[in-house]
Amino acid sequence: MDAFKLMKELKTNYEQEVYYLPKEAGLSLIESTTQDDSRISAKCRDAKVEDLWSLTSFFGYSAQTFVLAVNLLDRFLAMMRIQPKHLSCVSLSCLHMAAKVTEEECNLTPTDELIRIGQCRFTVSDLGRMEKIIAEKLDFKSRAVTALTFLHLYHQIAQSHCTERTETLSLDKLEAQLKACLCRISFSKAKPSVLALSLLRQDIEAVCSEDLLEITCHIQRHLKIAEAELLLWSERVAQCLSDYASPECIKPNHRRLQWVVSRRTAQNLHSYRSVPELPTIPEGCWDESESEDSCEDMLSSGEESLSSSLGSDAEGRFFPLHLRRQKRR
Template structure:
């Protein structure tokens, strides 16, 4: 695609991105929810997104599938006030819906296998029912404009102007860094176009390319993104990636994803087990009266977090060494 067509497509996506943003009021309410509350907290949401990353890696799904699943999840959580016990079913439904759109049909994991590998305690009918609810509430058809949409367009535009730098600007690295950001609910408030440009700027500064930096400025002017908005999210992206690059941040080692399960779970994966259906899912919106149903967190009923196995693209090399060096210099001058 030539540069003119790329810029035209970029503008069209920029004008449409607002229709695929989670409601900021709903996200803010999630962020303000405490861990011991009977509603979804930011920590609970972030842990579930990390689980989606693990499952995406395990099933060999694309980054597009993961990003679309997170977009659906955040939009639904910001619209419907669900209880923690329903979060696993909602998140897996979003992943399954995304996979059916972005993956080849032969590569889409069957519902029963998805539930077993995800170590969830609900049935195929629960999953199907939840998919229908999510689809209807979000009026989901077959696409969404996400930060990955813009990241791919920005990358193509940059390479169309700087062919000699093709090997330097790694799309795979940018995608891994986007995944890390999406594991924090705060980045769901960013416009996809701005979040993607912030990531691009970080990588351009890391490779020290004046030509590409000029292209980034041109993209910013073309989309009329304010300097203050870009600076705000660029700083947040830098802090996120700095934290992720630090040894204190828990992430897998330099190996492909290995599925490690307990003996009990392994037995469950190879034997039939009857699972009671989830109770009726109240479809209260955030601004409606709260349900009086008890809220038992699914994680407390035997489900284990998968986030300790995020996959090979969650490893350190994809996260900026120059940020770690910057942190070290700041420590020396402190």
């Protein structure tokens, strides 16, 4: 796509982004809510978004699926007052709706499996009814203009203008940083175009490229984004990424799946893992090669699934390179 078509598409999405923004009054109400049993708080919302990040990584969904799911979730929470006990159903419904739009049909996780892995207590019918409610309230058809939409367009524009420096702009890194920001409800108040440009500007300033920085200024002028607004969100993005890169921050992809089982199931699991009494091996019948093969079979048949995890941020493909290097240190 040539530069003229990219800039035209950029302008079109910029004019439409206002229709896909969560209501700021609703977001402010969530931020002001304390942790209780009657309303969704910011902490509760952020924790659920981190769960969505973990699930998208677990199922191998794209960044586009995660970003769209968060957009649907924030728009619905900012519009409707729901109880915390219903938040799991709402968030998983948003994820399923987003996946059906962005993922190939063959890669979609079955609904019952999605509920089981998400460890939720509602049924497939409950999820279907919730999806219909969300789609009706948000007038959701098949797409939404998000920060990821602009991030991809900005990256393509940078490539078309400055091909010799494209290796300095990692789209995977920018996507990972965007997902980190979306785990905080405060960034849901930012215009997608401004949030994406703030992320791009941070990355370009880190590599000290004057050519690429001029491209961001050209985009800013083209979209008529105020310098004060861009500076405000750039500072917030920088602080968020600094906090995210700290060792104290527990990343969503760094957590393991924790299964809640009944006492009877736990006892059965322990009995399966106990060492059975083996018959004495007669002397003179020792076959060294057979013994080695049997040992390998025993090792390969271990209960690996009981300790499976979602993977770590240091190795997942959704995370930036500098965080992986920091992990190794």
